[in-house]
Every structure is written in structure tokens, then in C-alpha cells.
Amino acid sequence: MATQKVTLNTPTAQVEQKPHAIVIGSGFGGLAAAIRLGARGYRVTVLEKLDSAGGRACVYRQDGFTFDAGPTIITAPFLLEELWTLCGKSMSDDVDLRAIDPYYRIRFHDGSTFDYNGDTEHMHAEIKRFNPDDVSGYEKFLRISERVYAVGFDRLLSVSFDSLWKMVKVLPSLAFVQFYRSVYGLVSRCISDSRLRQVFSFHPLLIGGNPFSTTGVYTLIAHLERTHGVHFAMGGTGAVVNGLVSLIEQQGSTVRYNSPVQEILVTDQTAVGVELCSGERIHANVVVSNADAAFTYKNLLPERYRTRWTNRKLARAKYSMSLFVWYFGTSRQYLDVPHHMILLGPRYRGLLTDIFESQKLADDFSLYLHRPTQTDASLAPDGCDAFYVLSPVPHLASGVDWASAAESYRQTIEQYLSQTVLPDLADHVISSRILTPLDFRDRLNSVNGAAFSLQPTLLQTGWFRPHNRSEDIEHLYLVGAGTHPGAGIPGVVSSARVLDEVVPDSECF
Numbered sequence: 252m253a254t255q256k257v258t259l260n261t262p263t264a265q266v267e268q269k270p271h272a273i274v275i276g277s278g279f280g281g282l283a284a285a286i287r288l289g290a291r292g293y294r295v296t297v298l299e300k301l302d303s304a305g306g307r308a309c310v311y312r313q314d315g316f317t318f319d320a321g322p323t324i325i326t327a328p329f330l331l332e333e334l335w336t337l338c339g340k341s342m343s344d345d346v347d348l349r350a351i352d353p354y355y356r357i358r359f360h361d362g363s364t365f366d367y368n369g370d371t372e373h374m375h376a377e378i379k380r381f382n383p384d385d386v387s388g389y390e391k392f393l394r395i396s397e398r399v400y401a402v403g404f405d406r407l408l409s410v411s412f413d414s415l416w417k418m419v420k421v422l423p424s425l426a427f428v429q430f431y432r433s434v435y436g437l438v439s440r441c442i443s444d445s446r447l448r449q450v451f452s453f454h455p456l457l458i459g460g461n462p463f464s465t466t467g468v469y470t471l472i473a474h475l476e477r478t479h480g481v482h483f484a485m486g487g488t489g490a491v492v493n494g495l496v497s498l499i500e501q502q503g504s505t506v507r508y509n510s511p512v513q514e515i516l517v518t519d520q521t522a523v524g525v526e527l528c529s530g531e532r533i534h535a536n537v538v539v540s541n542a543d544a545a546f547t548y549k550n551l552l553p554e555r556y557r558t559r560w561t562n563r564k565l566a567r568a569k570y571s572m573s574l575f576v577w578y579f580g581t582s583r584q585y586l587d588v589p590h591h592m593i594l595l596g597p598r599y600r601g602l603l604t605d606i607f608e609s610q611k612l613a614d615d616f617s618l619y620l621h622r623p624t625q626t627d628a629s630l631a632p633d634g635c636d637a638f639y640v641l642s643p644v645p646h647l648a649s650g651v652d653w654a655s656a657a658e659s660y661r662q663t664i665e666q667y668l669s670q671t672v673l674p675d676l677a678d679h680v681i682s683s684r685i686l687t688p689l690d691f692r693d694r695l696n697s698v699n700g701a702a703f704s705l706q707p708t709l710l711q712t713g714w715f716r717p718h719n720r721s722e723d724i725e726h727l728y729l730v731g732a733g734t735h736p737g738a739g740i741p742g743v744v745s746s747a748r749v750l751d752e753v754v755p756d757s758e759c760f
Contacts, residue, residue: 381446646701717733
């Protein structure tokens, strides 16, 4: 009998006969969804609007510098490792992860600093410099974080909340860990020093939430980081994206670039494929949208098909803040600047109120400074440094005219960095580009230019978020920051894990 030679990268008749799944968008959630569906017997086509994969995690290359556009921190590598395992491989085959220490250096407005990591003795010593009495409170906070992790991460992140009953069943456990309090509220029950309260409550900002209104479930991040560390991928986060794309192609599936979707096609309240902006129609047995959840419902699915996520409900939802990001390369190195640094401004609660509630672009700011060349010198020419600095700002409902305000805002940040941690910065910038809320809206299809889709407030968590299985349309599913469980790489990758529960097996088609 003649044997048929099959190569993983070449579609075969057998692959073509598999049920077809379309994934809209190639962010981390979309790529993870494609791999999981491929492992379950689907032939997958990923449709990406841009000319490269990654979505918010795309990569900019210019003037010899490599800039990760978005995520820079990997805190749950086991979730990514699982995707390689599904393909019979190890993540280390494609990605070199390095642990970062300190996780972050937090710099207060008075110039004092706090180096944050997972070592108990080090953390006790850092806390004592600010308030010795808070060492015991820190230990109490860690115990709370561990209990919340046991409930929130292990029992909630990869479970579908497409029925209210599922939410009701976990309420006793959630109540036990005081999920109804805000992150800042839980931290304040343990820590008394105002500066240390900022150190242990800023994490929701990494997923688009206000520490003063984000549900206390997100205190689990402290335990997650302490247990699994904070990592960086050599070559940048884009190296992880490239590895995921390679897995998809090895499964016999396809990633198509420059292929924006115009509409999700529906027949008898069932998703049956998509129409591209080019007019091309592609049939599918299931459709998974990794596009912004609000954009998916508002722009890709006509309102006549929707009963829950109507335009009115979407307009009333609370959206995350946006971001102003300046990517820059310098002709010199700043060797005393760590990989991750957070520079806190003179206000904490007041600034967050301006950003999230008042929708006001304040004169002051807090910044996240990323210097990846501290870990990977290959991201810049010899003797140079690559940076990005990120400022949380209101989303576009603020009415800020970023087309005219962007450069002056960048100059203000540049001046501040020159006066604090990057002396004479203006004299050494040799590569520069910016990203504003307009880019989130126009390039990344985020409603209101929100950087993280819906805020992770109590009434926009779990069952209250757009479900991973569409409430109205059969065979339509959602992954990514705007659906359950939420933003951040662990959140969006976990949203793809939920598909294993809600998407029918390929044999059903």
C-alpha cells in the first residue's frame, strides 16, 4: 500500500475536510483560541486586520530598535506552556523566558524607591524602610491574596459564566475572600502607610482597572507573581507571538493578514461565517471573535440579532482608561534604570478619579517605564537603550484632541524623565514614535479608544461581562480582554481555555 506523505505546514485533503473555525483577530486570546481549536480537530483560519500578528502585542521595528507595542510582562508562563504541550512541544523550543528581579522598582514623587519582588526577606526589609509596623500587615495581605488566588484563579478564570447559576454557586467562596471590596480597600485593611498602599494596589492598572473600584478578586495578582515570578521573553513579547503563530501553522491552520472583517454572517440566529471588508465571504462552522467585545457587538453584528448587548447597553458600559505610549531609543545607556519601573506622581486617588471618573487629562501623571535592554541588549544598537514609557489617560469620551495634544504631552513626559531618572534625555533620543487613544480606536478597533475594553468592576465581572459563548448567536464565541475573565495575558489566554467548555467538539459537525 502506498503511503501518503503529510507535512504539518501544507494543507491536505484530510485537513480541508475538517470543520472550519474562523478566529477574528490575532491577539494572545485569538492565537490561543486557534491553537486550542486546532488541537480539537478544527481547521482554523485566523483573520487579522493588520500586517502582522499580536494585536496589542504587535512589534514596532525602526532605526535598529525593537519595541514591543503593548504587553511586556509574563506572569503565568504555565498558561502559555500549556499551548505548546497541546502541540506536543515545549515552549522552550521557541521562547527563552528570563525571570526579572526586581519585578518593578516603584519610585515615589519624593524620589524614594521601593524594589518589589517575591523574596520574603527582601520585601520585609523594603517595607521596614517605610513603616516597620506594616510587615505583619504585608504577611496578612499575602494570606488574603493566596486565598483569593485559590478561588479566583483556580475556580473562576477558566470556567464559563454563561449562566447566572454558575455565578451564584461561587458567591459563597467569593464572599469569603471579600470580593465585594476594592483592591485598594483590601490592601488598606492590611497596610497603613499610604505609600505602601500604592505599592500593593497598583496592579489593576496593568489590566485597565481603577484600584479604587476594581473588585478585590484581582488581589490574586500578588500571589500569582510571588509564586510564578515575573518574566520577559528574549527578543521581546513578539517572540512569544511568533511562537504561537508557528504552532498554528504546524497544525495545518492559517493566519491571514491584511484581512479586516466587515460583518459576522448570521443565518437563523447562528453564525455561519464572515464577510471581509474586501467583500470576500468565508464559511465557518464556528466563529470566534478576538476583536474588542464591544466592537464585535457594535460593529460586526447587526443590532437586529442582539437582545442583550444592544447599542444602548454598550453605550452605558464602563470602559477602561486608555494609554499614551512613547517608544524611544537613546544613543546612550542608562544602566541604573531597571527593566520595569513605575514612577508615581504627586497624587494617587485624585489622579485615578480624573482618569476613570471625571474623564479629565490632568496636568500630573504616573508612568510605567520599560527598559527591555536591561535584560536583552539585542533590542537596540550597540551602546544604545530601547524604552517605552506609558501614561494612563482617559479614553476618548474625555474629548481630548490627541491629534494636536500628543506632541506637547510627549514633551512634558520627556522633560519629567530628564529631571528624574533619565538625565539629558532630549539630547540622546535618536528614535521616537507615539501611540495615543486614537490608535486604540482606529488601529486596534477598541470602542472609545479604551486600552483594555470593559473595566473589571464588580458589576462587569464574571456573568456580567460579555459571555465567551454569545448570549444571542449560536456558534459565536468571544475571547480577549472584553470577555470573561478579563484583560492581561493570563486573562485573555484563559478566555481561550473556556472555549474547551463551550465550543462543540469538531465531531459534532
